[in-house]
Each structure stands twice: as C-alpha cells, then as structure tokens.
Amino acid sequence: MTRERDINWHLWRVVLIVLTIVLLAALVLLLATGKISCAPLGKIQVPDVVGKEFYEAISILEEDFHISGTLLYHESKPGTIIETNPLGGSTNYLGQGVHLYISLGPRGPRRIGKQ
Numbered sequence: 001m002t003r004e005r006d007i008n009w010h011l012w013r014v015v016l017i018v019l020t021i022v023l024l025a026a027l028v029l030l031l032a033t034g035k036i037s038c039a040p041l042g043k044i045q046v047p048d049v050v051g052k053e054f055y056e057a058i059s060i061l062e063e064d065f066h067i068s069g070t071l072l073y074h075e076s077k078p079g080t081i082i083e084t085n086p087l088g089g090s091t092n093y094l095g096q097g098v099h100l101y102i103s104l105g106p107r108g109p110r111r112i113g114k115q
Helices: 002-033 054-061
Strands: 043-045 066-072 081-085 091-093 097-103
Touching: 054 066, 054 097
Parallel strands: 066 097
Antiparallel strands: 043 091, 081 097
C-alpha cells in the first residue's frame, strides 16, 4: 500500500511540475508578444478631445484608454465630440474607460399625424 501511495504522490508531483512549466511558458509568450504588460498602471492625463471629430478622438484615446460612447442630438456638427467623462485634462488610470458623448447634429422638427 505504501509503494502505491508513493507512486501516486510522485505522479501528482510530475503533473504539477509540467503544469507549472506550461503556465510559465504561456506567460513568457504573452509577455514577448505584447499581449500583456508588466508596466505599472499609473495615472495619466486624459487628452481634451471635445470639439474634435469622432475618428480623430478615437485615434488620440485608443492607445491608453478603453472607449465607450453615447450618441446625442446637439447643435454641433454630427460626429463631433460634445463632452467626455472623465473630462479632458483630468487624470485617469492607464487602461481605464473614457466615455465620449457624440453629436448626432440638431434634432429635426417633430411631425405628428399623417403627412
């Protein structure tokens, strides 16, 4: 019985060692390909993109932040950034979200009934 228990224990140690090696190799691969980073997630300044076109704002923000957005009727030209949260000039953690409020242009007249 003791010999069987020793064989089982030895087998589990081998499995754990192999699993550890596989996980370490995967971590090294992810680090080498840039899929993950060991850089500290510090705070950086949020660029002010209010008044910029949507695609220009995205190109400025996408490298450092996750971007989400809401479309709103507004007097400004369609596709223009109306506001951001957090505000431009404030600080936010690298990789955190910046929410954009994007103009749809002014709302047209409402029509009621048959035309």
